[in-house]
Amino acid sequence: MRVLEVDHPLVAHKLTVLRDKTTPSPVFRQLTEELVTLLAYEATREVRTEPVEIETPVTRTIGTAFTKPTPLVVPILRAGLGMLEGMTKLVPTAEVGFLGMARNEETLDVITYAERLPADLTGRQVFVLDPMLATGGTLREAIKFLFARGAADVTCICLLAAPEGLQALRDELEETNVSIVVASIDERLNEKAYIVPGLGDAGDRLYGVAG
Ligand SMILES: O=P(O)(O)OC[C@H]1O[C@H](OP(=O)(O)OP(=O)(O)O)[C@H](O)[C@@H]1O
Ligand SMILES: O=c1cc[nH]c(=O)[nH]1
Numbered sequence: 154m155r156v157l158e159v160d161h162p163l164v165a166h167k168l169t170v171l172r173d174k175t176t177p178s179p180v181f182r183q184l185t186e187e188l189v190t191l192l193a194y195e196a197t198r199e200v201r202t203e204p205v206e207i208e209t210p211v212t213r214t215i216g217t218a219f220t221k222p223t224p225l226v227v228p229i230l231r232a233g234l235g236m237l238e239g240m241t242k243l244v245p246t247a248e249v250g251f252l253g254m255a256r257n258e259e260t261l262d263v264i265t266y267a268e269r270l271p272a273d274l275t276g277r278q279v280f281v282l283d284p285m286l287a288t289g290g291t292l293r294e295a296i297k298f299l300f301a302r303g304a305a306d307v308t309c310i311c312l313l314a315a316p317e318g319l320q321a322l323r324d325e326l327e328e329t330n331v332s333i334v335v336a337s338i339d340e341r342l343n344e345k346a347y348i349v350p351g352l353g354d355a356g357d358r359l360y361g362v363a364g
């Protein structure tokens with residue numbers, strides 16, 4: 154498992170506004186999208202490509218095209234949905250599948266309440282979108298699910314991660330082909346397993362308090 158914390162002034166600036174509790178939902182959504190586009194640039198460095206012959210107005214030349222099947226992008230509902238647009242801007246031909254997962258805020262157990270993915274992911278390159286890696290429970294379940302379907306490698310794009318959650322993933326997934334690309338590894342989790350300093354509940358800040 155590899156972890157990349159993206160160190161860039163644009164990322165740091167946008168993240169600072171995102172963290173601010175006075176930032177309203179429409180701005181929060183816009184910044185999330187912009188941040189994901191910046192993170193996706195780094196996260197797609199290893200995307201599979203192959204040479205392709207094309208003709209420019211001047212001559213024939215060899216260019217680069219995504220290897221088929223194209224990457225699969227999986228936002229984890231709800232909050233991950235706010236990251237989809239920023240990702241598909243960079244990889245518009247990607248296939249998109251969905252996982253609906255929620256952690257019980259008392260027990261921190263994760264339930265999967267929705268799944269719409271190809272039945273067979275053998276050999277596929279998968280990009281998972283989820284803004285918050287707190288205890289790591291949600292991503293652990295998502296990654297295990299994708300590998301069980303045959304995925305070859307999984308890259309998770311997150312806005313924030315807690316050191317505790319990264320360690321938990323390392324303990325279980327160290328030997329697997331997993332990459333985590335994150336804008337910031339924060340200080341710690343608090344007693345409610347929220348990331349500190351964090352940005353609060355990403356799903357609520359994107360879409361309002363769930364009933
Ligand atoms: O690392 P963990 O401790 O598992 O926590 C992280 C998860 O918590 C949040 O989702 P939440 O369960 O709040 O669902 P939501 O996106 O619908 O708000 C977040 O978007 C992650 O999916
Ligand atoms: O800080 C946190 C932890 C889990 N989920 C969130 O949305 N925020």
Ligand SMILES: [Mg+2]
Nearest residue numbers: 354355356357
């Ligand atoms: Mg939430």
